[in-house]
Amino acid sequence: MPIIDAIGQGGLPCLELTNRFGFARVYLHGAHVTHWTPADGSEMLWMSARSFFAAGKPIRGGIPVCFPWFGGHPSDATQPAHGFARVRAWTVTARADFTDGSTHVTLTLSDDADSRAVWPHAFTAELTLILAATLTVALKVSNTGAAPFVCEEALHSYFSVSDIEQTTVDGCHGQAYIDKAGGGAVDRRDDAEVIRFTAETDRFYPATPGPHVITDAASGRRIRVSKQGAQSSVVWNPWIAKAAKMPDYGDHEWPSMVCVEAANAGSDRLHLAPGASATCATTLEWVR
Numbered sequence: 001m002p003i004i005d006a007i008g009q010g011g012l013p014c015l016e017l018t019n020r021f022g023f024a025r026v027y028l029h030g031a032h033v034t035h036w037t038p039a040d041g042s043e044m045l046w047m048s049a050r051s052f053f054a055a056g057k058p059i060r061g062g063i064p065v066c067f068p069w070f071g072g073h074p075s076d077a078t079q080p081a082h083g084f085a086r087v088r089a090w091t092v093t094a095r096a097d098f099t100d101g102s103t104h105v106t107l108t109l110s111d112d113a114d115s116r117a118v119w120p121h122a123f124t125a126e127l128t129l130i131l132a133a134t135l136t137v138a139l140k141v142s143n144t145g146a147a148p149f150v151c152e153e154a155l156h157s158y159f160s161v162s163d164i165e166q167t168t169v170d171g172c173h174g175q176a177y178i179d180k181a182g183g184g185a186v187d188r189r190d191d192a193e194v195i196r197f198t199a200e201t202d203r204f205y206p207a208t209p210g211p212h213v214i215t216d217a218a219s220g221r222r223i224r225v226s227k228q229g230a231q232s233s234v235v236w237n238p239w240i241a242k243a244a245k246m247p248d249y250g251d252h253e254w255p256s257m258v259c260v261e262a263a264n265a266g267s268d269r270l271h272l273a274p275g276a277s278a279t280c281a282t283t284l285e286w287v288r
């Protein structure tokens with residue numbers, strides 16, 4: 001039975017997918033993928049050993065689903081960063097094994113009284129996970145109400161690397177970006193062939209098609225992060241001081257991860273008319 005209902009950390013329910021391509025685990029809490037291990041490889045996603053696994057708190061690592069806003073709430077600092085979707089319980093609405101050996105699951109979140117109290121819109125969000133030779137995560141957002149709305153979204157993927165100081169990310173050369181390191185918002189242009197990490201890095205690249213290849217020179221591993229329907233890319237490592245400020249992130253964990261994210265945020269935010277839908281996806285591939 002390749003799709004197993006399981007109880008994960010903190011007693012939270014999850015699904016475990018296994019097939020000839022490998023293994024993946026997704027929590028219903030946040031529709032949060034925490035693990036992806038190709039059959040003949042090692043774990044690709046990074047998880048903090050300090051992550052919370054608790055109702056109302058986001059999981060640190062894996063692939064957080066950010067929706068309906070990215071970063072802080074535009075006007076209410078009491079609202080959760082990166083939206084409420086990652087701290088809500090989603091419902092499993094489809095699961096199937098295909099004849100090509102791939103496994104598909106879909107989790108769904110719709111508006112309710114709690115969501116409408118902070119974001120007054122009718123929506124359905126469907127997160128589909130496809131475990132095949134690659135891992136694809138697709139977020140389809142539909143406007144099920146009678147009025148248009150604007151939203152932001154991101155698949156905030158954390159990748160495991162051996163040494164961030166020997167890691168590069170490509171696909172951003174020549175692109176304009178907003179440098180958010182240190183909490184600022186400075187407009188810059190990337191003139192480097194690849195991104196290298198020597199300090200806190202928090203970059204928002206609008207209108208950037210990707211793909212991005214993460215090259216982890218210390219292990220020789222490369223991961224291609226492709227995007228479909230995601231105009232923005234985000235690259236993040238908190239480095240030392242910011243890591244120390246996060247309660248759910250170990251002080252010495254920053255050298256072992258990098259985030260490369262598929263997003264529609266800022267100037268790429270979505271405008272959805274009544275009845276309209278949009279899908280933002282990322283495909284992760286171990287490049288051998």
Ligand code: TA6
Nearest residue numbers: 071081082156180202234236261
């Ligand atoms: O995607 C980068 C970012 O927005 C950073 O600014 C950063 O602080 C991070 O995500 C993590 O956010 P979180 O709310 O999960 O602590």
